[in-house]
Amino acid sequence: MAARSFLYGSVVLTNKRVHCSSSPTPADPFSISRSSSFQGSPSMLSFEDKGGQFWRLFDHEDNGDDEYFHQPEKKRRLTADQVKFMEQSFESDNKLEPERKIQLAKELGLQPRQVAIWFQNRRARSKNKQLEKDFDDLQESYNKLNANYENLVKEKEKLKSQVDELGEKMMIQQKGTSDSSSTKSLSQSQLCQHVPEEDVSKNMNMGNGKNGDFAEKIVEFDNRVHTSLIELVDSSYVFEQEQIDGSLDEENNLSKMFLPSVDGYTSPKIENGNYTDPQSVNSYYLGLPGDDQAFGFWSY
DNA sequence: TTGTGTTTTATTGCCTCC
DNA sequence: GGAGGCAATAAAACACAA
Numbered sequence: 617m618a619a620r621s622f623l624y625g626s627v628v629l630t631n632k633r634v635h636c637s638s639s640p641t642p643a644d645p646f647s648i649s650r651s652s653s654f655q656g657s658p659s660m661l662s663f664e665d666k667g668g669q670f671w672r673l674f675d676h677e678d679n680g681d682d683e684y685f686h687q688p689e690k691k692r693r694l695t696a697d698q699v700k701f702m703e704q705s706f707e708s709d710n711k712l713e714p715e716r717k718i719q720l721a722k723e724l725g726l727q728p729r730q731v732a733i734w735f736q737n738r739r740a741r742s743k744n745k746q747l748e749k750d751f752d753d754l755q756e757s758y759n760k761l762n763a764n765y766e767n768l769v770k771e772k773e774k775l776k777s778q779v780d781e782l783g784e785k786m787m788i789q790q791k792g793t794s795d796s797s798s799t800k801s802l803s804q805s806q807l808c809q810h811v812p813e814e815d816v817s818k819n820m821n822m823g824n825g826k827n828g829d830f831a832e833k834i835v836e837f838d839n840r841v842h843t844s845l846i847e848l849v850d851s852s853y854v855f856e857q858e859q860i861d862g863s864l865d866e867e868n869n870l871s872k873m874f875l876p877s878v879d880g881y882t883s884p885k886i887e888n889g890n891y892t893d894p895q896s897v898n899s900y901y902l903g904l905p906g907d908d909q910a911f912g913f914w915s916y
Numbered sequence: 917t918t919g920t921g922t923t924t925t926a927t928t929g930c931c932t933c934c
Numbered sequence: 935g936g937a938g939g940c941a942a943t944a945a946a947a948c949a950c951a952a
Contacts, residue, residue: 692947693947714938736939736940739939743940
């Protein structure tokens, strides 16, 4: 079985295979050469190199000097210059080709394996930082979206109260007219199903001038609600799509198709800033079907 | 000075690729 | 099956407050 041994101080670590990043050859005095049968404790030899900062690993057999055998050697950090040099190299390419690794090792007075390890750790750090950045970006996007959603809910409540107010006014007005005429009462479904304007007028007119006036008011009111909703959605939601970067395109497209559900209501469908289903807009805003609380006053 | 948290260097085991 | 990459981890080096 091939063995891979690395050590610091007198610690011997023998692995199941050689994991040197460069092929150990006699031509490379810095490479690790180890026979598969080697089980002893090799030593690590420190030597002076540009200020005595660097050290090499040698086999005990190769070294043959017991003075270094079992001599504890502490782990040392790379110098600022070495780190700077490797940082520059990492910037140009974060992967390390064997030739480049050997070249770097020679220039820095390090083992090729040390260079390889540094690049490996550097890639891990880089990946972690990228993950942190991605997380922050996602969180920021979420916060923006959430704030926008909260604003929409508030706007919706505001509009809803306006509708209530207008509805009460209309009810009072209708009561005043129904006392003196035989006005047909309107069901909630008639008012809220967003019946096409001509149909509403047709249904309500019935040859009676007062009913016709009321029908016009209903249509006018309906249009106002519709317009308000469109303005609201256009200004506070579609606008935001332009501010979000392209990384969330898929999510944004989904959001364009379906607005966030407000209080459980189904959102209207939007495409290219237009509603693909006007009925859904009305139903969404009017809270139908089954939103008795919001428009209970319509039944009378 | 010392305890503690963080960063850096290195090892280990597993995986993929050729 | 060897070479090399990566995740997880160990451990030394370092920073810093008390």
